[in-house]
Amino acid sequence: MNTIKSKFSLEGKVAIVTGSSKGIGKSIAQGLAEHGAKVVVSSRKQEAVALVVEEFKQEGLEAIGIACHIADSGQRENLVAKTLEKFGRIDVLVNNAAINPFYGPLEGADDVVFDKIMDVNVKAPWLLSNLVLPHMKSTGGSIINISSVEGLRPGFGLGLYSATKSALIMLTKNQAKEWGRYGIRANVVCPGLIKTKFSEGLWANEKLVEQYTKTIPLHRIAHPEEMAGLVMLLASDAASYMTGGVYAADGGYMISG
Numbered sequence: 001m002n003t004i005k006s007k008f009s010l011e012g013k014v015a016i017v018t019g020s021s022k023g024i025g026k027s028i029a030q031g032l033a034e035h036g037a038k039v040v041v042s043s044r045k046q047e048a049v050a051l052v053v054e055e056f057k058q059e060g061l062e063a064i065g066i067a068c069h070i071a072d073s074g075q076r077e078n079l080v081a082k083t084l085e086k087f088g089r090i091d092v093l094v095n096n097a098a099i100n101p102f103y104g105p106l107e108g109a110d111d112v113v114f115d116k117i118m119d120v121n122v123k124a125p126w127l128l129s130n131l132v133l134p135h136m137k138s139t140g141g142s143i144i145n146i147s148s149v150e151g152l153r154p155g156f157g158l159g160l161y162s163a164t165k166s167a168l169i170m171l172t173k174n175q176a177k178e179w180g181r182y183g184i185r186a187n188v189v190c191p192g193l194i195k196t197k198f199s200e201g202l203w204a205n206e207k208l209v210e211q212y213t214k215t216i217p218l219h220r221i222a223h224p225e226e227m228a229g230l231v232m233l234l235a236s237d238a239a240s241y242m243t244g245g246v247y248a249a250d251g252g253y254m255i256s257g
Contacts, residue, residue, distance in 0.1 A: 008035065010232070011035075011036035013037045014040070014089050015029075015038070015094065016090060016094065017029040017032065017042065018094065018128070019098065020041045020052065021041065021045070023194070024096060024191065024196060024227045025096040027225040027228045028228050028232075029094075031228030032092065032094075033062060034059075034061060035236070037091075039056070039061070039062065041056070041066075042065070042097075044067060044068070044069045046065065049066065066082050071116075071119045084135065091136070091141050091235075092235045094145075094146065094231060094235075095124075098120060098146070098165075100161045102117070102160060103157045104157055121161070121164035122164050125145055136183075142184070142234060143172070144186075144188070144189060144234050145187075146189050147168045147172075148165040151164075151165025153253075169246055172246075177244065185234075185239070189227065189234070189249060192221075192251050196224055215253075215257065216251045216252045216253050217252030218252055219251075
């Protein structure tokens with residue numbers, strides 16, 4: 001019997017998660033593996049991904065680690081090639097890796113910073129998705145891009161980051177529109193404030209956190225593992241009719257005053 005519950009299983013699927021040696025990416029990789037997927041853990045340093053893979057294997061999860069600086073074309077190609085060499089297919093791509101090298105007013109940054117943040121946060125997910133496209137065309141697949149509520153609602157000091165995350169949302173919608181005919185779904189997840197190393201500059205500010213938690217309905221910041229469930233759904237056949245969607249996991253930030 002083909003049950004509804006069985007559609008949440010990721011058994012037999014192969015998933016690449018970029019930026020997955022820590023934080024949100026690591027929790028996503030763990031969640032996918034716990035639901036049966038064969039997971040490729042990837043970030044810039046091989047030592048970092050190797051530690052995560054060893055941790056996963058001790059829990060009985062199937063994973064390999066492939067270092068990849070996603071702004072480097074050769075390393076992107078190597079990531080895809082080695083994944084196919086090991087597992088023979090790619091069913092899920094989670095574009096999670098991102099940077100934010102600048103905090104401050106728009107006029108305070110220079111074009112070097114702009115190019116760097118666009119290369120990693122927008123250009124790299126676009127090109128990596130293009131690389132996996134031929135390998136998803138015959139079987140279908142799920143592309144999940146990790147954006148941010150900053151891509152939906154402007155704040156202060158994160159203007160360039162916000163611009164890239166907004167661009168990633170529109171990229172996702174176009175992927176969904178153009179690649180749906182191949183059975184490929186594309187969705188985007190927009191986390192709110194999450195307690196990770198990446199966002200430490202925000203949640204370490206007690207005054208900011210106090211104001212933030214008073215404003216949002218759930219009155220707290222989130223932990224990385226709270227982002228994994230939504231990604232697992234979007235990766236699974238339970239989400240077979242979900243594409244082009246923008247999903248906020250933000251404690252109600254987008255509906256707060």
